[in-house]
Amino acid sequence: xxxxxxxxxxxxxxxxxxxxxxxxxxxxxxxxxxxxxxxxxxxxxxxxxxxxxxxxxxxxxxxxxxxxxxxxxxxxxxxxxxxxxxxxxxxxxxxxxxxxxxxxxxxxxxxxxxxxxxxxxxxxxxxxxxxxxxxxxxxxxxxxxxxxxxxxxxxxxxxxxxxxxxxxxxxxxxxxxxxxxxxxxxxxxxx
Numbered sequence: 001x002x003x004x005x006x007x008x009x010x011x012x013x014x015x016x017x018x019x020x021x022x023x024x025x026x027x028x029x030x031x032x033x034x035x036x037x038x039x040x041x042x043x044x045x046x047x048x049x050x051x052x053x054x055x056x057x058x059x060x061x062x063x064x065x066x067x068x069x070x071x072x073x074x075x076x077x078x079x080x081x082x083x084x085x086x087x088x089x090x091x092x093x094x095x096x097x098x099x100x101x102x103x104x105x106x107x108x109x110x111x112x113x114x115x116x117x118x119x120x121x122x123x124x125x126x127x128x129x130x131x132x133x134x135x136x137x138x139x140x141x142x143x144x145x146x147x148x149x150x151x152x153x154x155x156x157x158x159x160x161x162x163x164x165x166x167x168x169x170x171x172x173x174x175x176x177x178x179x180x181x182x183x184x185x186x187x188x189x190x191x
Contacts, residue, residue: 025057
């Protein structure tokens with residue numbers, strides 16, 4: 001099942017910004033136990049309510065989806081369904097991210113260039129734009145298999161890319177048993 005929101009509380013957007021947004025969602029990444037970021041939560045439960053991630057919220061808004069169906073197997077979440085799209089998730093509602101490469105695999109535009117008028121509106125027209133920070137100490141960086149310093153904003157971009165292209169990673173339920181068996185066999189053969 002989904003995990004109750006970790007930590008003491010939730011940091012929300014300013015009301016002035018939230019009122020103008022057509023959709024919103026949470027931004028929360030936790031690395032796997034080995035310190036690598038391979039998954040992103042698509043749903044989180046807080047005070048009995050279920051909320052979508054920022055990336056999922058954007059995709060649902062773009063697709064015009066007005067409902068989301070959660071498929072379970074017993075108490076374990078298996079997939080999300082919307083507008084004919086099926087998204088495989090782990091039992092906690094996390095998507096395995098298919099990264100396209102190291103950081104800067106997506107187009108970057110400087111906020112200063114936009115404010116100075118150096119970026120044409122055509123360059124941004126019809127595109128999904130994430131605003132992130134690059135100042136030292138402000139930007140969120142995570143470690144991925146492609147890059148030891150991967151910007152959190154680009155993880156959101158990768159999740160949206162995965163959802164929009166349908167290029168998703170699915171782990172069958174029996175895969176953990178196979179991995180355990182391989183580890184045991186390898187361990188026994190080495191000893």
